[in-house]
Amino acid sequence: MVNVRLRSLRTPLLCLSGCLFIFLLVRLIGTPKNLPRLSLLYEKAIVHHGNLQEPATDEVATSMDKDDLETLLRGNENEDWAQGNECPPYPRYENIHFPNPYYQLIQSGNLSYYLYGAYYDRRPRIAEVMVLGMVTTCTGPYPETYLQVWYDGDTKAEIVPMHQTKLGWYKEWGNYVDVAYPTLLTFQMKSKKIPRLVSLVFGNPCALPQNALQVQVQPPPEYEEAPPNPNRRPRIGVCVKYLNFPDIDMSERFVEWLELMRLLGASKVTAYDIGKLMPNTSRTLAHYTRPEDGLLDLRKFQFPEETKTYERFRSVIIEVLLYNDCLYRSLYDFDFIAVLDVDEVIMPLGQLRNWQDLLGELQSRDVNCTARSSYCFRNVYYPKELPEDGSIPKPFYMLRHVVRVADHLNPALAIKCLHDIGHVTVLHNHFALQWMDSCAPFDVHSDLAQMQHYRHVDDLKTLKEPPPVRDDNIRRLQQQLIHNSMQVHRQLGWGAAY
Structure with missing residues (x-):
């Protein structure tokens, strides 16, 4: 009789023991972090806020070891x-x-x-x-x-x-x-x-x-030993200034921008970390510095602090030092480099879908010069003050902002370039200051490519006159850009796929 009653209580006792074991285990090791919320599996847009865990390592390459x-x-x-x-x-x-x-x-x-x-x-x-x-x-x-x-x-x-x-x-x-x-x-x-x-x-x-x-x-x-291969696609790197975003989580923006750089043909992006990034932004960038990815070379940096005055002026000129460091570190790794900010994109137009195709077209048209130092692209603004497309998930800032001001800036203003690394010798933010054994930089007409700038305009009148235009050429890359970005979102534990 006793044995029968004990057998009838065996299942409840086992369940109680299991629950007690799990409770003690949680008390000992703490609550698991970053568990996915089941509701996210049904959300179309990804929402992630707050501080996630720090990168596994905060050691990155420095400019002087x-x-x-x-x-x-x-x-x-x-x-x-x-x-x-x-x-x-x-x-x-x-x-x-x-x-x-x-x-x-x-x-x-x-x-x-x-x-x-x-x-x-x-x-x-x-x-x-x-x-x-x-x-x-x-x-x-x-x-x-x-x-x-x-x-x-x-x-x-x-x-x-x-x-x-x-x-x-x-x-x-x-x-x-x-x-x-x-x-x-x-x-x-x-x-x-x-x-x-x-x-x-x-x-x-x-x-x-x-x-x-x-x-x-x-x-x-x-x-010196390898003969030049005229059929090899040009290798392209991107140089970025120091990253200064202490008060805003740039994670989503960085993922979209970095994945777009990859789609456009960049094999590496070099940027500089001055210690002014939010923890989640640093964690996101660490994903791209991993050996398994390798798209981003994030180098730690500090200002020289030679004087306490002219802070704004010095913040501008220090960029020039970093762009030239990036140039000379890239001499034997790339054929071209682009100097860009993280709100800028050199966008090929028409049937041209990446920088390699764009360079091939430009070089075929450039019949008056056998070696060109740089190809430079006209700036056009995509400001946040203009309407955005709500049908695109919120993590994709550039894909949502496809309305731009009507006119490109003058070719002498705020251009960005693809520089031939075999010829440029001194770089500035917007163009090469010196080059050797080549023709001067070439102004590319805006029917082939443009420099899309996702920031406020300098002249508020251009938000209305001439009337802004819809220019959604980036949507040619939308499917692949969203797919690649969402893979990164999942790897970082941000939620479900789009």
């Missing part, structure tokens, strides 16, 4: 060639002044040099090393300057005089005392060997170096 540099310099301290009295002396880590982790500061007279990077450039007839930094003058004069060059396997450095100073700015745009301006110092190499380490000195070529820059860009072994 102090740890690697310290390891290199300290590792050579006990070598005979580093301890002797030879000219020049080997740089010592203790002699380097880092105003922040991304710059090395040296001074000559009343000029301050905030050195950012060094790059090897094999494009000119005589190979060059380019030292990029911010210098507190845009008019000169510059002091007598030398580069102490160290090669792997050598016990003595080579001395190279400065060949040329290239300024990434026009003084007519603004010239203020104590402000540092983007400057490129070029040095012609005496051999075909690629330097490992360089130091900048003034006046005396044997001076004790107070800086040491590792040469960042080295051509791959096959760079």
Whole structure:
């Protein structure tokens, strides 16, 4: 009788034990986070707000790896060639002044040099090393300057005089005392060997170096060996300035924009993180920096803080430094680069669906020039003040905003370009400042492509006169753009598919 009653209670007891076990487990490890809401499976538009978990790692590539540099310099301290009295002396880590982790500061007279990077450039007839930094003058004069060059396997450095100073700015745009301006110092190499380490000195070529820059860009072994392939589709990269969105979650906008860059033909986007992103935005961008994706190279960065004045002006000119860093890091990875903001798109029109097709068409028409430095596209605004299409899910800002102002801006205003990386040497936000062995930049007519700018207009009258027009050329990419973006939404745990 007792056995029968116990058997009748076995199922309720097992259920009670299971519930008790789950309760204790939850108390021990906490409530699972980011569980999907079942109601989202039936929602057409994705809604996600609040702070999601941080990226698994907050370590991203930096523009100057102090740890690697310290390891290199300290590792050579006990070598005979580093301890002797030879000219020049080997740089010592203790002699380097880092105003922040991304710059090395040296001074000559009343000029301050905030050195950012060094790059090897094999494009000119005589190979060059380019030292990029911010210098507190845009008019000169510059002091007598030398580069102490160290090669792997050598016990003595080579001395190279400065060949040329290239300024990434026009003084007519603004010239203020104590402000540092983007400057490129070029040095012609005496051999075909690629330097490992360089130091900048003034006046005396044997001076004790107070800086040491590792040469960042080295051509791959096959760079000169592989014959050019005329049938290869051009490789295209995108350069973006520092990301400054401390008060708005840009996650949805970034996904749509990055996936559109991929569809248009970009194989990598380089941007700079100054620590002013919301946690969910950082988590979203971390998705694109993963090795499995690799579309985004997000590099940490800080301003040099050479002065506390002219903050707005300095925020503009610092972009030029970053665009040129991006250019010289890309010398052997791409054929063209586009300099864009995250609210801008160079959009091919008509039957042209990507940048590779667009470049092919432009080059076939460009019969008067065998090498073109840049192809530049006219700006037209798609402002949020104009009606948006509510039939498109809210996560897709550009797809919803297909009404633009009637007229493109003048070709001299706010253009953006596809730059031939074989020819441009100094970049500005909107165009190349200098180029070599090529024709001047080409103004592309707006029947082939346009630069779509998703921001407010400068002239409020253009919101009404001439009457705005519907220009939904982006909808040619709508199906694939939504599909690809929603895959990312699901991977980030934002909800159901569209």
